[in-house]
Amino acid sequence: MPQFLMIDVGGVRLRCAIEGPTAGDAPLVIMVHGFPESWYSWRHQLGPVAKAGFTACAIDVRGYGGSDKPPRVENYTLEAIAGDLIGLADFLSPDQPVVLIGHDWGAPIVWNTAFTNPGRVRAVAGLSVPFSGAPQRPxxxxxxxxxxxxxxxxxxxxxxxxxxxxxxxxxxxxxxxxxxxxxxxxxxxxxxxxxxxxxxxxxxxxxxxxxxxxxxxxxxxxxxxxxxxxxxxxxxxRYRNHERDYEWLKPMQGKQLEQPCLFIGGTRDPATTLFGAVADPVAMMRMFAPKVEGHVLAGVGHWTQQERPNEVNTLLLDWLERL
Structure with a gap:
């Protein structure tokens, strides 16, 4: 089992499940879950990532599990949750940029945290939901x-x-x-x-x-x-902040996500094709994230890293070790 820490990231405390070398002694990888999940959604990834020489940290997003649960709708904007990740990075890895991995809602969270904080995020991986740039409307x-x-x-x-x-x-x-x-x-x-x-x-x-x-x-x-x-x-x-998220990201329109990116989706996942709007999510992502590597796994549904942990771990570890 991982070690559990409650970490004040500036305004809220996050419950963090951590495995691997002591934070600061190895590159930090932060894993962000989606809905309706928890840190536990990364139970198959924490150990392998830690054994590969990284500090592996899976969080409960604010509002979930053991993390703080502020009461107002506007407490759950992308801007606020991205701030949580940067606060966590500053606490655990103040001197080195970090790697972010997200699934479902966690994917837009990590894409946009990297997008808006290029100096603090070394590389970013998203599962299920591809990056499609700054929104053009809510x-x-x-x-x-x-x-x-x-x-x-x-x-x-x-x-x-x-x-x-x-x-x-x-x-x-x-x-x-x-x-x-x-x-x-x-x-x-x-x-x-x-x-x-x-x-x-x-x-x-x-x-x-x-x-x-x-x-x-x-x-x-x-x-x-x-x-x-x-x-x-x-x-x-989190679903009640689309207008606020749009206003936050509007200044990023026309910009690209420049860090190395990894995308993993599934042929049976409606989110991978953005509910049918995109035929080739990897090709679409290249317009907004030119350094993307992409994989769409045959027969995989929405719960990517839980449905196919071995395949996902192989892809994640290969990518991490090449960064």
Whole structure:
């Protein structure tokens, strides 16, 4: 098991799971999870990265698990969470730039932390969600044009009103996590499960989860305990800041992410193609991040590093060792 530390990153404290050489004695790699997850989502990566000679640190993002949970929606902007990562880097690696790795929401978090802090971030890897540059408009406008205005359900619209999604998720956190993970994994039978009318609930019409080898009863026990303790308010508030995120990143329009980048997606992950908007995510990324290496794994769904830990670790370690 990793060592757990509570670290004040300037305004909030983050719970950090750390393995490997003492911070400062080796290059620091910070791992950032997505929704609805925790540091535990990197359980298969911490040890191998540490054994490769890095200080491996997987965090609970603010609002999750053991980290602080500020109450207001605006406490969960990309700018605030990027500030958490820079504060953590300054604490653990004050004299060296760091490597960031993120999955799901963690991918936009690390892409944009590197984008806006090039002097503090040496290289950056994103799983599932490719980097598409500074937004040209708030993402709320995009999904309302393509989904809500057409009478179609979109999960991020459902998440906008505080309290609604919280009530559904907190009624049975284990069922919520298991159903969501199964429904966009590489193991679910093909089906248009998300094609439902606006006004539907999140879990409505999703397939009944079946046992999968990468998500055990013990794994679900851990996620269930974390969300029973933390609730879902902080995690869902991340989705309620698209307008603020747009305003923060607007000055970056037209700029490129210059650091070495690694992208790993899956052929069965809707986020890899930005919900069908991009046919070749790696080619798209090269327009915004010219030093990207990309891999799209056949048959892999959304939970990249949990579904295929060995393949992902091989790609991550090869990339890290070449930096």
């Amino acid at each position: 993402f709320t406008e995009v999904f309302r044009e393509h989904f809500t205005s057409q009478g179609r359900f979109f999960y991020q619209e459902y998440f906008q009103q505080p309290g609604v999604a919280e009530a559904e998720a907190e009624a049975d956190p284990r069922r919520f996590v298991e159903t969501m993970m199964y429904s966009i994994s590489g193991d679910v039978p093909p089906g248009d499960y998300w094609n439902k009318p606006a006004g539907a609930t999140f879990l409505q019409d999703l397939p009944q989860p079946q046992p999968v080898p990468w998500l055990t009863s013990e794994d679900l026990d851990y996620y269930e305990a974390e969300f029973k303790a933390s609730g879902f308010r902080g995690p869902l508030n």
